[in-house]
Amino acid sequence: xxxxxxxxxxxxxxxxxxxxxxxxxxxxxxxxxxxxxxxxxxxxxxxxxxxxxxxxxxxxxxxxxxxxxxxxxxxxxxxxxxxxxxxxxxxxxxxxxxxxxxxxxxxxxxxxxxxxxxxxxxxxxxxxxxxxxxxxxxxxxxx
Numbered sequence: 001x002x003x004x005x006x007x008x009x010x011x012x013x014x015x016x017x018x019x020x021x022x023x024x025x026x027x028x029x030x031x032x033x034x035x036x037x038x039x040x041x042x043x044x045x046x047x048x049x050x051x052x053x054x055x056x057x058x059x060x061x062x063x064x065x066x067x068x069x070x071x072x073x074x075x076x077x078x079x080x081x082x083x084x085x086x087x088x089x090x091x092x093x094x095x096x097x098x099x100x101x102x103x104x105x106x107x108x109x110x111x112x113x114x115x116x117x118x119x120x121x122x123x124x125x126x127x128x129x130x131x132x133x134x135x136x137x138x139x140x141x142x143x
Contacts, residue, residue, distance in 0.1 A: 006031040006056065008043035011063060016047070 006014040014031040029047040033040040050056060 005060070006045060006050070007060060007063060008033040008035075009041035010035065010043075011067070014043055014045070 006016075008014040008031075010033065012034050015034055017030055017032055019025045019028050019030065031043070031045045031047065031050075033043045035041070
């Protein structure tokens with residue numbers, strides 16, 4: 001019977017090993033993380049626990065499917081981040097433009113207010129002048 005490949009939690013092929021230490025499990029075969037003992041992921045499976053090749057192939061298929069889904073999600077999120085960055089850049093440009101327009105409007109309003117104050121001052125001075133002239137005319141007529 002051909003042995004199927006087992007994959008550890010690192011998604012790497014788990015090698016078939018044999019217990020070498022003296023004890024009740026000596027000589028038994030098992031699958032374990034290829035990185036053991038340095039940085040193991042904790043994967044361990046006795047060969048007698050592995051039911052058949054179909055189960056193993058199904059496990060591999062599930063992992064491959066999960067990986068494909070995660071890669072698709074990563075691409076989607078990257079695209080979304082790029083779109084959000086572009087939108088953020090547009091909004092920052094709009095804020096800068098609105099700030100300039102707001103400043104221009106404020107300067108225009110200040111200038112307009114100064115013009116209005118000048119016009120009112122001129123009207124008041126003109127009214128005073130015409131009142132004085134009228135008074136002078138009446139005074140001359142009464143003499």
